Amino acid sequence: MRYVLNRFGFLVLSIWAALTINFVLPRLMPGNPAQVMIVRYKGQLTPVALHALELQFGVTHAPLWQQYLQYLSHLLHGNLGLSLTYYPVPVSQVIAQSLPWTLGLVGIATIISMVIGTAVGIYLAWNHGRFWDNVLSTVAMFTAALPYFWLALLLLYVLAYVYHWFPLAHAYSTGLTPQWRLPFILNVVRHAMLPALTIVVSSIGGWMIGMRNNMIQTLGEDYMTFAEARGIRRWRLMFQYAARNAILPSLTSFAMSLGFVVGGALLTEMVFSYPGVGLQLMVAVQNEDYPLMQGLFLIIALAVLIANFIVEMFYGRLDPRTRQGEGGAYS
C-alpha cells in the first residue's frame, strides 16, 4: 500500500511538472513567440478569442501567479483554448478526434514490440553466445540507431509506392465513412500495418537487448545455480526463476523507453499522414498554432505518465519486495 501511495504521489508530481513546464515555456522564450503568433492571427479572430489567447500565453499585465492559477483552473475544466488552425474548433475537440487513432496504433504496436522483443531476449540470453544471439544482438543495435521517420519513409517507398502492398497514407481509404463493420475495420487494419511495422521494427531491438542483458545478469545469480542443482525443470527455471526476475529492471526502465517510442511514433504518424496526435502536432508546429501544440504536448505527457503508472502497479505485483515498501524499483 505504501508503494502504491508512493507511486501515485510521483504520478501527481510528474503531471504537475508537465503542466508547469507547459505554462512556463512560452513565457520564458526569448523573442516572445506568443506575441508574434497573436499579431499574425489578429485579423482572423474575434476580440474575445484574441483576449483569451493573450491571457493563455501571458501577453497581459496580470501577475504571474494569477495567470498560473487561471491556467490550472482552465485545465481542470478541460479548457485548452481554441485551435488557430481549425479556428474556432476547441483544442480539446481536435485532441478527442486524433487521440483514439494514436492510442490504437501506438498502443498495439508497442505491446507487440514489447512482447516479442522480451520473448526473443529471453531466448537469446538462454542461448548466450550462440549463433542467433550474435546475429540478432548486432542487428538490434542497427535498428535501434535508425531514425523512425527515415525507416518509415523507406518502408513507405518500397512496400507502398513501388510494390503497392500497402496504402500510401491515412488511417482508412478516402470516401469510406467510419463504422463498426468488417470491411471498414479491415481497411483500417490494412492502413495501420505499415506504421505499426515501422514502430515495431524500430523499438523491438531495445526491448530485446534490454531483456537479454538483464537475463544474462540473472542467470549468473546464485539462486539460479541453486535452482538448477535442485532439478527444477527447464521451463520453470527459465520463466519463474530467470525471466520473472530479469523482467523487473525492464519494467523499471519502461517509462523512459515509452517516452522514446511515443516520440518516434509521432514522427511515424507524420510520415504516413496518420490522423493521430503526431500528425496534429506537426500541423500545429507548421502553423505556429501554439494552443493546439500545448494541448497536444499535455495529452501526450499525460498518456505516457499514466501508462507508466499502470506498469509500476504491475511491477508491484511481480516483485514482492515493493509491497513492503522496501527494495524494488525506486528505492
Add this chain to the structure above:
Amino acid sequence: MINRQEALGKDEAAVTPRPPNRARFLVLVSFFKNKKSAIGFVIFSLFAIMAIFSPWIRPYNPSATEFLPLQPPSWHHLLGTTASGQDVFSQLVVGSRVSLGIGVGAGVLATVLAILMGMVPAYLGGRTDAIFNTITNIMLVIPGLPLLIVITAYIHQSGTWSLIFVLGLTGWAWGARVLRSQTLTYVRRDFVVAAKLAGASHWYIVMHEILPNMLSLVVANLMFGTLGALLATASLQFLGLGNPDAMSWGTMLFWAENGEALLNGAWWWIVAPGAAVALVGASMALMNFGVDELSNPRLRQALQYSKAMAKAQASGAGRKRA
C-alpha cells in the same frame, strides 16, 4: 589467523581498486581487440574525418543548383542530385559538420549535466540527493521528443547552438540516474572514506577518486547521449524546426520530403542522409558494446560460462557415445 585472512581476502575482492595506468592501457587494448567496438570506432572515425575535412572532400558546392535535377547515383554524382540540381554527396559531406557537431556537442553537454545532477548529489547524499533524484525521475518520464518539438517551435528555426543547448538540457536524465546509482555504491568504499579523512575537498573526491572509477559508464553515457541527440536533431530538422538553410543531414531530409523525393522515385536523396545518421548511431552503439563488456564483468563471465557449458556438453556427449 586463517579466519581473518579469509575475511580480508573477500573484502579485497569486493572492492575494485583503482586501475593503475597499465591496467587502463590494457582496457584500451581490449577495447580495440573487441571486434564490435573496433568496427564502431572505424566507422565513427571515417565520419569524423569527413566532417573535419569537408571543404576539401566535397566535390562540388553543395548549394549550387547547376546540375540536372533528380539524377540517380553515377560516377559524376556518387549519391545523385536533388530536385533543384544539387549534388547529394557534397551536401552529405558538408552536412556532417552540423549533424555531428550538434550530436557530439549535445552529448557532451548532457554528460556534463548528468555528472552534475547525478554524481554530485549522490555523493553529497541526504536531502540534496533526494531532491535531485526526484527531478531526474520526473525528467525521465516526461516524453522527450514532444517536449523538444514544443521548445524548438517556440524558438522558431533554432540555430546550431540553440539546438545543442536544448538537446543537452533535455537529455541528461538517463545518464544522471545511471551515474547516481553507481556513485551510491562508491561513497562508502574505503578509498573514498580515506580521501575524506585525509581532508580532500568534495570536488577533489568526486573528480579524482570517484569519477575515474566510473569512466566507462561516463563514456557509455557520452555515446548514448550523442546517439540520442543525433536522432533527435535529425527528427527536429526533418520537421523543419531547425534552420533549413544550415546544411545538415536532417535538413537534407526536410528538403527531400518537401521536394517529394520518394514520389519522384529519388530514393537516393532520402537514403543517403538517413543512412549516414543510422551509421553514426550504430557506430556509437558498437563502440558502447566494447565499453559495456569491459565495465560489466557479468556479461564477460557469462560469455565464458556459456563457452564452458558448450564445451562441457560437447565432452559429455562424447563420453556418452564412447
Add this chain to the structure above:
Amino acid sequence: MSESVPNDVVLSLRHVTIAYNGPPPVTVVRDVSLDVYSGEILGLIGESGSGKSTLAYAIMRILKNGTMTSGAITVNGRNVYGMSAEELRRFRWREMAMVFQTAMNALNPVLTVGEQMVDTLQSHLSLGRREARARALELLSLVRLDASVLDSYPHELSGGMRQRVVIAIAIALNPRLVIMDEPTTGLDVVVQRTILDEIVDIQRRHHYTILFISHDFPLVSSIADRVAVMYAGQIVEISEGRAIQDVGHVHHPYTQGLIRAVPQLIGDEPTAIGIPGNPPDPRNLPVGCAYQDRCPLVQPICRREGPQLTPVGDIVVACHVVQQEEANVHGLGSS
C-alpha cells in the same frame, strides 16, 4: 533405507583435476582422490582459494567457468559425469544435495519459501500441491522454523532463517550425500552454533553422509568424523576428527600450523601463531611440494618432487619430512 546398501562408499573422487577456463586455463584442483563413507561427516578444510568450493561444485556438476579436465567422480556408485542432462536432473537432489556458501542469495526473491520448496519436491516426486506443502511444513519443523515461514518471501527472513530454509531444501528428498559449503559463513556466532548443532542433530537421526566444507578449523574439527586438509588444490592430510585437534599427534606441517593458529588460553593470555607467508599463485606453482615456501621443516627433496599421500600411523599425509621420520622410527624399531 540406505543402510542396507553393501557398498559403504557414498562419494568417491579419483584423481580429480579441475581447471578454470583460460586463456590460459588455471588448474585449481590437482589430482584429488578421496572416499566419503556412508553416515560420516567428512570435514574439508582449506584457505580461500585452496579449491575446496570448486571441488564441491564439481561434485554437483555445476561448475561455472571451470572444467573437470581429468579424473572421475562417483556418487552412490554412479559416475556423475556419465549422465545425460535429464538423468543428471533426476539424480541431483535425490541422491546428492548441496547447501551453498551464499545462502543469502540462494533463494529466488520473487517466490515464497513454500513455492520454492514445493517446486523442489514436485520436480522429483509426483506429489500433489497439498502433499508437497505438508512435506515442506515437516521439513521446516525439522530445522525448527515456524509454519508461517512457508508463505514468507526470502527478504522477510533473517540470515539464519534463510540458512535453515536452504538446509531444509537440501534434505527435502532425503539424499544420501549432502555437501555443505561453508553453511554458516556470514552468520553471527550464536546463530552459527545453533545451526551447527541442528545439522549434527539431523545427521545423527537421519544418517546423512555430509561433506562439510569450511575454512574454520576449530568448527570443522568439532563436528567432523574425519577431516581432509586441502592446500593449493591438493589434499595434504586426512585424519580422524579426534586426532586433528591434537597438536602432539603426527601431522602435515600445514595442519600443525592450522592447529597453532587457533587461539589457546595459556595462562591468562590467549595465544595464536599465524602461518607466515601466503599460499602460492595457482598459475605459478613451485616445483615439488606446494607448501615449501611456508614450511618450517622444508628439505631439499621438497623442492624437487611433490610428496604423495601415504598412510603414516593412523593418518594419511603428503609430506616428505613426516614420511621420512616415520620410516626412520619404523626402521629403528625393526633393526
